[in-house]
Amino acid sequence: MHVNQTRAQQHPISKPGKSVAIVGAGPGGLSVAMLLAAAGLDVTIFESQPVIGGRTRRLEAGPYSFDCGPTFFMMPYVLEEIFGAVGMATSDFVEMKRLDPMYRLLIGNDRGTAPTQIDTTGDLDKMAAQLERVQPGDGAAFLRFIADNRKKLSLMEPILRSPIRGLSDLMNLDALKVAPVLRPWESIYTHLTRYFKSEESRLAMSFQSKYLGMSPFECPSLFSILPFIEYEYGVWHPIGGCNALTAAMAEACTRLGARVETASPVQRIVFDGKRASGVVVQGETRKFDHVVINADATWALKNLIPESLRTREHKDAALDAKRYSCSTFMLYLGMEGEVDLPHHTIYTSTKYRQNLADIGEGRLSEDASFYVCNPSRTDPTLAPKGDSALYVLVPTANLQAAADGAPIDWKKSAPQLRAETLARLESVMGIRDAAKRVKAEIMFTPDDWRAQNINHGATFNLAHNITQMLHWRPQHRLQGFDNLWTVGGGTHPGSGLPVIFLASEITSRLLCAECGVKSPLDAPLARRGDSTLPRERDGVLAGV
């Protein structure tokens, strides 16, 4: 599929509606643009990078291509809702594969024995049998955990799909009544001790807090829905990688008449009093009726909006006092030959708690947890025939975390961590001659993420502790402004593709209402692929 990314794509569709500028062409910006353009608004997306996609863009090293960020695609039905609302289907653009096994877990221990291997599967009985072998009783506990979380997700769904502007919105959604079930004050790890006896099973159902860049010992137990979502709706691989989804959205935007201007960083948002009146791009002021921020929310607050106009909770000092997710050290490796690993393999450290403490406190670990994606196993489009495109992610401290008063000096540490990681591909993952087989390579450190306008290089945005969720996150209609909006991982519900798409749905509905136009989400779904829809019994389609 070809996506035309010229700087100012003119479109033939005339747009009499209000004009909207979107700052950033990440998944949040592109998905909201689809919905707004389909509603008849005149949409222009400004993207600072030469390519679209943000953290969900395609990276290339010689003949190898990689996902920059997301590799696990979950709840594809949310994206299908968006494509369906605008009269298209995800399957018009991208072929999707459900992975089984979903991923391999290698759980290290401090007993000096080999890691416990669990090949996770959506076949619940098979999965229960695996956990039963790990620890008698944990198999039945798993089935109970899944049933309980099915209920939990249906209770949470109205919250995930609604704007939360304060306690009154929560009360309207009966959120306080369901709080005793959701237990937001409890950590996911503590919550799991009620179900599972073995550390291995607890870890298998809690490492997913890393998707939010958080430790399971701190992450609220609300997020036990993450493993549930994997087991219930599957882990998917879009052919070409998750970046094929952003390419598809960019193509859809163009077809719907939105303009995408790449290599066009917004330097600042301009205001008329408290109203955003436009954006400055390459020195030129461009006038708009509304501005939507998709760039990393706290970065944008600090860098695009004058501090004097921001509310108290968004002044520099307040933003600096907030907690941020972890960062990541990345190696994208074009490898000679095939690699005998499943599509996803996650290794957890023998010193798991120490590793998490190091990440929180700004140190490197001796035996860090890490994750390897070997998508060439499933998808031949990513590497030359017979070769592999490997993606290696090591969770690390963000640049706010500073042991001994100074953050890690990545200029010094990166070469060493690179060498260690390549050695561990061999010793932990069993990839023979890993270092010698590297034919092309890209490396990212937290410094590189920060250089991409990501505050503190915190790749998963503001942390998702309870005091930074719901209405305490930057809101869909940004606090203090009438016509300034947010989408993406920085707003409610948070980081991760499915919830980013839910945020776009919320923001687009609010903005359409403000402009007096009908949201395409309010119309009956025009088209919808059926392969990835949730099973009706879960009631998760309610509200679609």
Ligand SMILES: Cc1cc2nc3c(=O)[nH]c(=O)nc-3n(C[C@H](O)[C@H](O)[C@H](O)COP(=O)(O)OP(=O)(O)OC[C@H]3O[C@@H](n4cnc5c(N)ncnc54)[C@H](O)[C@@H]3O)c2cc1C
């Ligand atoms: C390493 C990594 C792994 C991840 N893995 C997963 C996963 O497996 N599954 C999952 O669901 N999620 C995952 N995520 C989380 C999340 O889904 C992605 O980060 C997602 O891309 C975030 O989308 P977004 O729209 O919020 O922001 P972004 O993707 O960051 O998009 C924001 C855009 O704004 C642009 N921008 C910034 N400043 C300006 C400016 N001044 N002017 C114009 N444009 C600007 C940026 O260049 C960028 O294109 C992962 C993230 C990372 C980093």
